[in-house]
């Protein structure tokens with residue numbers, strides 16, 4: 001169950017995972033169905049879409065359950081509730097004013113409630129052996145299953161980002177179709193409010209998050225974001241599994257968005273993508289300076305204010321920067337201003353552009369991910385696959401997926417990028433400087449690129465690890 005799923009609807013990495021993991025599980029013999037809201041345009045992307053059930057009272061209006069299949073063969077179930085999801089403007093979470101939809105508690109309670117009804121055999125004819133929840137938007141399912149009278153299948157919650165907790169005023173409790181006891185201290189109650197995520201953390205049979213390092217970090221007071229006590233109490237059910245990437249979508253040899261396909265064996269062709277991107281963005285067409293890129297939500301999490309402060313290090317080496325992102329207005333403005341004051345050297349694109357993000361990955365030499373915290377991170381994995389060396393903060397999944405090009409790692413041929421710690425502008429500047437120095441040594445840079453491109457980043461390992469979780473849950477019953 002998920003609130004977004006590539007290619008149907010995407011705002012970030014959750015969609016990539018929700019779209020790719022079920023496909024990776026299929027060859028392992030797992031029959032999956034992905035339940036998500038019928039946002040505008042989603043149903044039209046499915047083949048064989050048909051209504052499975054009518055749901056007359058779906059938190060304020062009539063709705064239904066629709067099933068269909070994506071072009072990739074993903075089996076999808078949609079919660080069709082026009083009063084909650086069919087909005088002409090805005091996105092999955094935010095209205096056109098950039099603020100949360102005021103009825104998000106009802107929207108995601110409805111999604112969670114339908115999931116629970118399917119799992120309990122009350123809606124449709126298919127019942128899952130395991131219910132897999134992703135993030136707070138589906139976590140309330142755990143509360144519906146926990147308080148149900150009928151026996152419920154086991155459940156697993158994957159936490160993609162502990163910063164998003166689905167917190168609402170306790171006064172809304174009456175609207176959620178749960179018994180009063182569900183809002184006690186050992187239920188949804190969360191520092192005086194109620195939290196959807198807490199239902200999942202409290203009542204799911206197992207918990208996972210998207211990297212081993214993040215799994216350790218969230219048990220600490222500093223990074224537990226208010227949940228560390230509860231997570232420590234459930235630590236024996238918590239596992240960190242690093243995300244994979246969809247290698248059919250992210251493959252420089254077959255990527256339809258690129259000017260020139262390439263691979264580890266045909267690395268020189270990447271230069272055409274660099275030149276094409278420089279032309280597209282109005283940067284000086286130069287091969288002799290490194291082109292760094294950023295593809296990101298522009299929020300405090302992602303640490304891009306640190307990059308603004310570290311720009312002197314980048315300018316000092318004559319390097320170029322291309323930014324693609326959207327988010328906080330203040331950060332957007334700063335990067336726009338940077339591009340205006342450094343024409344030909346810095347280019348900023350504000351907005352969300354899937355094809356352009358592929359051309360960034362192919363055309364840039366390195367990708368900067370200076371996150372203050374990062375549960376897994378996918379753009380550094382795409383960077384590895386595209387030979388676009390990641391420059392990353394040593395936190396969460398970034399720490400687990402990039403091997404720093406220090407002297408020993410270079411000598412042993414295992415380096416795949418650059419890490420910095422502590423996460424501040426000085427250390428980021430030094431990492432950028434190290435990247436520029438390595439870039440100047442073409443052969444050494446290419447060795448690291450080839451190593452990065454051949455590193456295993458697909459879903460194979462993670463899909464096996466999730467299957468292991470499912471099997472443990474089933475065998476316990």
Ligand code: ADP
Pocket residue numbers: 011012013014016295296297324325326351352353354357376377378379380
């Ligand atoms: P998060 O989910 O925290 O935003 P991830 O690194 O896990 O971070 O995933 C981000 C995903 O969103 C990646 O697929 C990335 O390419 C994509 N993305 C982020 N910003 C943009 C943008 N402005 N345009 C296109 N794709 C973007």
Ligand code: GLC
Pocket residue numbers: 012013014017160161210243374375376377378397
């Ligand atoms: C979240 C995290 C990100 C992770 C993604 C997919 O959005 O912020 O680190 O890669 O989920 O798991």
